[in-house]
Amino acid sequence: MNSLLRHKGWTWGFRTTILLYFVVLIVLPILGVYYNSFSLGFSTFIESVSDPIAWKSVLLTLKLAVIATVINVLLGTMIAWVLIRYRFPGKALLNSLVDLPFALPTAVGGLMILLLLGPGSLIGGLAEKLGFEIVFHQPAIVIAMIFVTFPFVIRAVQPLLEELDPSEEEAAYTMGAKSSRVFRQVILPSMAPGMISGGMLAFSRALAEFGAVVLVAGNIPGRTLVSSVFIFGEVESDNPVGAAAVSVILLTLSFLILWLINLLQMRGRRS
């Protein structure tokens, strides 16, 4: 049996299977989207992209994702700081709750936001009286994006804060620096790599988010129609080439971000 298993043919068959699986499952589909969006020629691609509904959805997604990322970087840095530096009741619980948005299905996240802020709810009713509109408008999309990307910044900043040598801070204090200056010149620089890489991960995830957003977004072109929902709509209305064109833009953006994150991490490791 063993001599049979050790035969060269088996080894090669095995290796080929694994690599083939990899290429067929990951590489082929990605190339397929690029191929399809250009399959009817470059002009068709430009035509699909220059449809105002299409490019406005991309711009809107970028804008909302930027807002969500900025909020997330601020909140995430604060929470990481509190969870590492302070001791208070419930700390362990909060620390495990951080990962909940990752574990929850995104559609469930969307439903939760819809129920909490929707027209029939307490907050939704109050906002409506004050003249705000949340659900099916831009604020709800941003909230959904913040919800699903919540853990990224926290989990990127926490290890950096843990590693930070307290003696550096103490030295700064002994030399007479005020706490605001210590924060600016000692603590913030050491947190910055985590804030940036966590923020970028959150940004790329917010760009791609579909499940949570589709339940709370309206479908008004240019105002509440984000690209992932637009792509879904195009697929549903049997226009895969239009869907592929917008997908190519989003994909290229996400790949660029991923590449940048990798580059940053390599730099960080070297220095």
Next chain:
Amino acid sequence: MRKLWIILTYLVFILLIAAPLGKMATEAFSNGLSGFWASLSRPEALHALMMTGFVVVVVTLLNTLFGIMLALYLVRANWLGKRLKGLLNSIVDLPYAVSPVIGGLMIVLLLGPDSALGALFEQIGVNIVYAFPGMVIATLFVTFPLMVREVMPVLQEIGSQQEEAASTLGAYGWTTFWKVTWPSIRWAVIYGVILTVARSLGEFGAVLVVSGNIMNKTQTATTLVYQDVENFNVTAAGGVALVLAAFSAGLLLLMEWSKRRKGVH
């Protein structure tokens, strides 16, 4: 100052996580316990939960098997050139950057009824898109990096010395794997399995596009929640979503537990 930050942190958690969860739970039980059961015991809900279960089992098995193998190759294989290994290594992460909807679209474009491959499969009588195989492929695509990325760092850390020693002493490939490699990667694999289960349980965008969301046929729990919301049946949606949330919370606890074990070995 200190108190203020702690209060703010609590506030964020309450507003962003606790309040939505609580609201969803009360909504699911808004017609009492019987209403909750009624929303779950609808035939389409039972079928959707079963479908999700099937997808989770098949995807977790395949992803675990191929994930471990690929991690082994990417770390250990000398027959792969260094350049090629680097390239493959960076490709592993690509599914992270792909929006789930686009992941679904890719599979429709590649294997859908209009494509060459899809037509071929149709001729031999196998439907892929709008059927179970397509849903599995879509979920496999989305969960692909999870196992590889858990196992690879452990393999790098333990180094190949022990394995080499085992094979010099005459152990065959399988024996080396089971006796030497497996004990050290075990907890990383378990962690990867939990991550894969959680992700495939909750996958929505890719499955929605590929499955066509056909009730009692290809509908999963998450796509049922979506359909219920579209039909303004939020109470029923809340019931199914609560079950999903309970599963995810359980998986989260398992994750914490295995993370601790992983650190200890």
